[in-house]
Amino acid sequence: MSTLAANKPAYDGQTLDLTGKSGGRAFRNTLASVLITLCFLIALIPLLWILWTVISKGYSLLFDAGWWSESQRGITVRREGGGAYHAVMGTLIMALITALIAVPIAILGAIYLVEYGRGTKAAKVVSFMIDILTGVPSIVAALFIYAVWITVFGFNRVGFAVSLSLVLLMLPVVLRSTEEMLKLVPDELREASYALGVPKWKTILKVVVPTAFGGIITGVMLGLARVMGETAPLLILVGYSKNINLNPFDGFMGALPTMINQDRTELALQPAADRVWAAALTLILLVLLLNVLARLVARFSAVKSK
Amino acid sequence: MSSTDVTAPPDRPDDTKKLDLGPVGHLGDRLFAGLARGSGGLVILIVAFVGIFLLALAIPALANNESSFLFSRIWEPGANPPQFGIAALFYTTVISSIIAMVIAVPIAVGVALFTTYYAPKRLAAPVAYAIDLLAAVPSIIYGLWGILFFAPILRPVIDGLSNALGWLPLFEKPPTDNVGVVFTASVVLAIMILPVVTAISREIFAQTPVAHREGALALGSTRWEMIRMAVLPYGRSGVVSASMLGLGRALGETVAVLIILSVPNGNDPWNSSIFAGGETFASKIANNAAEFDSPDKTGAYIAAGLVLFVVTFLVNSAARLIVARSGPGGKRTRKVRRVGDKPQTEGASL
Numbered sequence: 001m002s003t004l005a006a007n008k009p010a011y012d013g014q015t016l017d018l019t020g021k022s023g024g025r026a027f028r029n030t031l032a033s034v035l036i037t038l039c040f041l042i043a044l045i046p047l048l049w050i051l052w053t054v055i056s057k058g059y060s061l062l063f064d065a066g067w068w069s070e071s072q073r074g075i076t077v078r079r080e081g082g083g084a085y086h087a088v089m090g091t092l093i094m095a096l097i098t099a100l101i102a103v104p105i106a107i108l109g110a111i112y113l114v115e116y117g118r119g120t121k122a123a124k125v126v127s128f129m130i131d132i133l134t135g136v137p138s139i140v141a142a143l144f145i146y147a148v149w150i151t152v153f154g155f156n157r158v159g160f161a162v163s164l165s166l167v168l169l170m171l172p173v174v175l176r177s178t179e180e181m182l183k184l185v186p187d188e189l190r191e192a193s194y195a196l197g198v199p200k201w202k203t204i205l206k207v208v209v210p211t212a213f214g215g216i217i218t219g220v221m222l223g224l225a226r227v228m229g230e231t232a233p234l235l236i237l238v239g240y241s242k243n244i245n246l247n248p249f250d251g252f253m254g255a256l257p258t259m260i261n262q263d264r265t266e267l268a269l270q271p272a273a274d275r276v277w278a279a280a281l282t283l284i285l286l287v288l289l290l291n292v293l294a295r296l297v298a299r300f301s302a303v304k305s306k
Numbered sequence: 307m308s309s310t311d312v313t314a315p316p317d318r319p320d321d322t323k324k325l326d327l328g329p330v331g332h333l334g335d336r337l338f339a340g341l342a343r344g345s346g347g348l349v350i351l352i353v354a355f356v357g358i359f360l361l362a363l364a365i366p367a368l369a370n371n372e373s374s375f376l377f378s379r380i381w382e383p384g385a386n387p388p389q390f391g392i393a394a395l396f397y398t399t400v401i402s403s404i405i406a407m408v409i410a411v412p413i414a415v416g417v418a419l420f421t422t423y424y425a426p427k428r429l430a431a432p433v434a435y436a437i438d439l440l441a442a443v444p445s446i447i448y449g450l451w452g453i454l455f456f457a458p459i460l461r462p463v464i465d466g467l468s469n470a471l472g473w474l475p476l477f478e479k480p481p482t483d484n485v486g487v488v489f490t491a492s493v494v495l496a497i498m499i500l501p502v503v504t505a506i507s508r509e510i511f512a513q514t515p516v517a518h519r520e521g522a523l524a525l526g527s528t529r530w531e532m533i534r535m536a537v538l539p540y541g542r543s544g545v546v547s548a549s550m551l552g553l554g555r556a557l558g559e560t561v562a563v564l565i566i567l568s569v570p571n572g573n574d575p576w577n578s579s580i581f582a583g584g585e586t587f588a589s590k591i592a593n594n595a596a597e598f599d600s601p602d603k604t605g606a607y608i609a610a611g612l613v614l615f616v617v618t619f620l621v622n623s624a625a626r627l628i629v630a631r632s633g634p635g636g637k638r639t640r641k642v643r644r645v646g647d648k649p650q651t652e653g654a655s656l
Contacts, residue, residue: 025528032530036424039416040433043504046497047440050451108345116342126346128626129353135551135622136356136615137558139588143611147359151604168352175349201338229444232560232588236595257446257561264450264565280447291442295435 051284058281061274067282071254072242077263077272084279086244086254090159091286093248094255095228097163102170103220107209109171110178115204134172141168142233149237159248161237162255166230170223177219181212214301221294225287231257256283360612367605375609379576381590383606384597390606392613394576398584399614401476402488402563403556405580406495411549413496414503419533421504422511434508441501449565452494457485457566464489464581478579486568488580494562499552506551510544511537543628550625554618560588569593587614 061067070083109126117123145165149155185208193203209216234240239252240262259279266272370388373380378391421434464480464487471477480487518536527535568583570576577584585593591607591614598604 025531029528029530032533033424036416036420039413040420040425040437043413043417043437043440043500046456047436047443049455050443050447053451053455054447105345105348108342109349112342112346116339117346123346126349128623129350131626132353132619132622133349135554135558135618136353137560137588137618139558139560139591140356140360140611140615140618143591143608144356144359146598146604147363147608148355150598151363151601152359168356171349171352199332199335201334204338225442229442229446231444231446232592235561235592236598257444260446260450261561267454276450280444280450283444284447287442287444288439291439 054277054281054284057273058277058279061278062281067278071244072259072275073244075242077266077269080271080274082242082275084256084259084275084282086242087256087259087279088282088286089244089246090253090255091228091257091283093246094159094163094166094253095224097160097248098166098170098227099220099224101163102167102223103174105167106171106174106219106223107178107216109175110182111204111209113175113179114182115200115208130172130175133168134176136168137232138165138169138230139232139236141165142236144168145233146236156250157238157252158250159238159245159253162233162253163248165233165237166227169230170227173223173226174216174219177222178212178216181215181219182208184215185211214297217301218294218298221290221297225290225294228290229257229283229287231261234258235261256286356615357612360608360615363601364605364609364612367602368609370602371606381606383603384600388602388606390609392587392610395585395587395590395610396613397578398488398567399557399586399588399617401580402492402495402584402586403553405489405492406499406556407549407553409493409496410500410503410552411545414500414548414552415507415545417500417504418507418511419537421508423529423533423537434505437501437504439501440497441505445498445559445562446565448494448498449562452490452562453486453566456494457490460490460493461485468579468581475578476580478577478581480579480581481577484568484583486566487582488567488584491563491566491586492580494566495556495559498559498562499555502555503545503548503552506548507541507545510541510548514540547625547628550621550628554621554625557586557621558588558614558618560592564589564592587611 064083066081067083067085068088069085070081071086072082072084073086075082109130113123113127117126142162142165145161145168149161149164150157155161189207189211190203193207194200198206234255234257238255238258240258241252241254243254245251245253256279260276260283263272263276267276367383367388368375371390372387373389373391375391377393378389379394380389380391381394382388383390417437421430421437425433461483464485467489468477468479472479514537518540519532522532522536563586567585567589569585570583587610591611594607598607
């Protein structure tokens, strides 16, 4: 191409030009480049705009030590003060319980798909169901837990119920990423282990899973990031409490999304608006931090395959 | 040890005997395999239970329902006798999601092409990552930003569209200057599903066989012609299924829609225009969580949730089927990965 282009001056432009493109084609090519680049720029606008809005409106409260150590107890929408400690803790506790339930099931499920069920009909059914679970809207997951936890068993609306519904949302994320990672583990490693007389289950636990560990952690973090921002289950399954409640089995519990939801109707009042945006920034920071960490872990612990 | 020892001839031990790794390994294997199978089975059970429980709680309420569940627009589950139908919810849910898809898919395809074939190699990964970050923003923040900051700039678009196309019922001029309309929700939904559609399209575009692309270039194609003749046909089914997944996401989105859409007054006549307010399945359920006090009322909302579950189930299964059936991209992804080869990506991460 480049040598041909170098010859270009030899043509006078009037004679047959075999190296160039006809005007129409060149124009369409340029037009496509412009449009495609434009698509990217358009897609970037909302991201930058949202980040700018949340950061510029929410940053001031975050430098306040009280924001991280106090609750909203006794604080009304018209009063300044208080913090998001109760909501941050609530979000973390519910996410942690979710992870404790979802991660073992997800990892074992992925092990089933890759190590035991590979190619079988049953594995295909499981795989299909995971896809379906991935697509279940959070409100449906919440309604399902409502149906079981509250309508059938008659329990109260508590933080644990939220965790249960978040399990449905976190499970497929972690399972899929673990599955992808386990598939990347070279078969030579497994065979070497079998050849040494190590039983299959030990091979999986001591060779396969540790090799894929970085990827599994990445999946867990992405799963956590997904469930932390969910609001719908919180609206249905637990009430918002301004007080510090660290017990997921009793009473209402604060969480960052419901803290935003609480004051968002009073945005005309400055103290409420400040808190809404500060809570939004805290939530975004938590979620983005998990995302960035997940990427870093993924980059530095990728499965080395030939 | 085991019963097979008795039946197997002593001079010809079977293969399993030779590979017997001892009783501990044997037991461990069975336990571990059982655990793994159990987890797989649990996933099936969970999905089945979601359907069964929702159905079980919806049926009594549906039996008491005095209106046509599918075709009525009335929603008064608390009345005596209860009356509720999902026609209005269904309409708003579907129309908002479809508009979101119409807006998001072309842009997503553009972004995916940009990251795979246009962006400089060093830029491709950060660019892809930046778009992925859109998916990390919690939906409640989309909702707040959408109604407070984004909706006002849509005002001229709404006015323009309704002036030009107002003769269609779909684009009928709204009675008020309210910005919390279906159209606004759709545009915000489009932004929310953009990263999903982009990520999958990107992965499939990046896998277009090098031979196809170089063949097109060798025949003298421009970059755009190469994309049109080699990349797009190869990735078509992948893009279709990515769009379906995006559609599934949009159908079920709750909080952003809840914050943005203004709920019409009970006395107002129903309006089919996308420039009017409304409620989707998800926003209706979330908005009325406080009303779950009697079995009939709860059952009505659970019935609505069940319909949403079925609709998203169908849309998502269709997406997977398209990939499994006709998608060279979809099949190739799995195969390439299983062997442990590096997928033939060009600069794009994931």
